[in-house]
Amino acid sequence: MKSVTRHKNQIDMLHGSLLSKILIFALPLAASMILQQLFNSADVAVVGRFDSPQAMAAVGSNGAAINLLVNLFVGLSIGTNVIVARYIGKNEREKIHDAVHTSITLALISAVLLMIWGLSVARTILTLMNTPDDIIDLAVIYFRIYFLGMPFIMLYNFGSAILRSKGDSNRPLWCLAVGGVINVILNLIFVIAFHMSVVGVALATLISNVISASMIMYYLVKEEEPFRFRFKELCLKKIYVSQILRIGVPAGLQGSLFAISNVTIQSAINSLGSYASAGSAAALNFDFLTYYIVAAFTQASVTFTSQNFGAGYYDRCRKVFTQTMSAGLFFTGLACLACYVWRIEILSLYSLNPEVLHYGEVRMIHAVAFLWMCNIYEIPGGCLRGMGYSMLPSVLVLLGCCVLRIIWVFTVFRIYNSFTFLMDVYPVSWAITGTATLIAYYYIRKKLL
Numbered sequence: 001m002k003s004v005t006r007h008k009n010q011i012d013m014l015h016g017s018l019l020s021k022i023l024i025f026a027l028p029l030a031a032s033m034i035l036q037q038l039f040n041s042a043d044v045a046v047v048g049r050f051d052s053p054q055a056m057a058a059v060g061s062n063g064a065a066i067n068l069l070v071n072l073f074v075g076l077s078i079g080t081n082v083i084v085a086r087y088i089g090k091n092e093r094e095k096i097h098d099a100v101h102t103s104i105t106l107a108l109i110s111a112v113l114l115m116i117w118g119l120s121v122a123r124t125i126l127t128l129m130n131t132p133d134d135i136i137d138l139a140v141i142y143f144r145i146y147f148l149g150m151p152f153i154m155l156y157n158f159g160s161a162i163l164r165s166k167g168d169s170n171r172p173l174w175c176l177a178v179g180g181v182i183n184v185i186l187n188l189i190f191v192i193a194f195h196m197s198v199v200g201v202a203l204a205t206l207i208s209n210v211i212s213a214s215m216i217m218y219y220l221v222k223e224e225e226p227f228r229f230r231f232k233e234l235c236l237k238k239i240y241v242s243q244i245l246r247i248g249v250p251a252g253l254q255g256s257l258f259a260i261s262n263v264t265i266q267s268a269i270n271s272l273g274s275y276a277s278a279g280s281a282a283a284l285n286f287d288f289l290t291y292y293i294v295a296a297f298t299q300a301s302v303t304f305t306s307q308n309f310g311a312g313y314y315d316r317c318r319k320v321f322t323q324t325m326s327a328g329l330f331f332t333g334l335a336c337l338a339c340y341v342w343r344i345e346i347l348s349l350y351s352l353n354p355e356v357l358h359y360g361e362v363r364m365i366h367a368v369a370f371l372w373m374c375n376i377y378e379i380p381g382g383c384l385r386g387m388g389y390s391m392l393p394s395v396l397v398l399l400g401c402c403v404l405r406i407i408w409v410f411t412v413f414r415i416y417n418s419f420t421f422l423m424d425v426y427p428v429s430w431a432i433t434g435t436a437t438l439i440a441y442y443y444i445r446k447k448l449l
Helices: 019-050 053-060 062-090 093-128 136-148 150-165 170-193 197-221 238-270 274-311 314-341 343-347 354-366 368-386 391-410 412-416 419-423 425-448
Strands: none
Touching: 019 053, 019 170, 019 197, 019 274, 019 314, 053 062, 053 136, 053 197, 053 274, 062 093, 062 136, 062 150, 062 238, 062 274, 062 368, 093 136, 093 150, 093 238, 136 197, 150 170, 150 197, 150 274, 170 197, 238 274, 238 391, 238 419, 274 314, 274 343, 274 354, 274 368, 314 343, 314 354, 314 368, 314 425, 343 354, 354 368, 354 419, 368 391, 368 425, 391 412, 391 425, 412 419, 419 425
């Protein structure tokens, strides 16, 4: 069997030191996700500083609803990452080729379904979320324009998953960087020069997604075999679809269920008025920024575990868990500390309104500062997915985070009707879910390895 040749954009995950390679993989990935969020938060910042609090709330309040619809399909890309990485570990070149083309086909089909779905349910979902009357029309416009770009969002995510399966997290970063810079420039032009408000930032986001997806597909078309993509070889082979779905659907469901709980929380936030929505939206950007560091090391745990598990290197699988957990806690802790210390300064980038700043500061203190705790359920869950156990961590997240948060909204929040008590649900749910997932990981690891 001919081995998969290692090229300059590929990391050898099967031999040598792990920590340095995990950092080489995870830090560019974290940077790309943070960069993407910074560019997305530019939408909120530009309308907040140069338009109105209502426009800012309209853009910011879309996040939970968009994630609800997008996460299920983006979760499928985790299935792509695991399956391709496992075939790399086994040196099965033909299967890598077929899995790549099946994944892109699946991305395109998912994108069309998601685009139609998003365009049709925009107002219904935002109404169910108690979006305030003074911002709902603007929120619907942003939602619909965003979903017009869904084919490009899916192509970028699946294409990036293919590149990351072989350790290439640098080129997806460059794709985001180019698209994101254009997004910021167009935001400023459309909002300040042409006074297009929410429509302007939505169009800027759409154009940036087109550019990032086009770049990632260019890389795949020019990639070395067996990763090279050819449009004429698009296929949908049952064996690879079933494998991708088996890993990806539980991961996607986890993301969607998370989004359902966040939609419930966003609905509770909206009930407190547009200033609460705007302040929460500003702080939520830094919630995302910090979480993406967790997500990067989680993705490293998935990819490194998949390759080593496929190759039968079980001792390295154990080391992947220890080293991704240690690095994730360290870097996420630094980010949480920075968000706590400089919370007022960074929130002021989005708004100078005292009420908006008050709600944003509460979220920074009671939620963002504790986000390092996400490592204790995300990273063991990533290792479990790398070993083929995708449903169990999803069920634990469903119970520990999603169900608990929904119950909290309808009990604790109903009693106290306080934004502060609403934010306290985050560290409580992270602690419970993390404990359960760690227990499950050690049990499964003992049985498998």
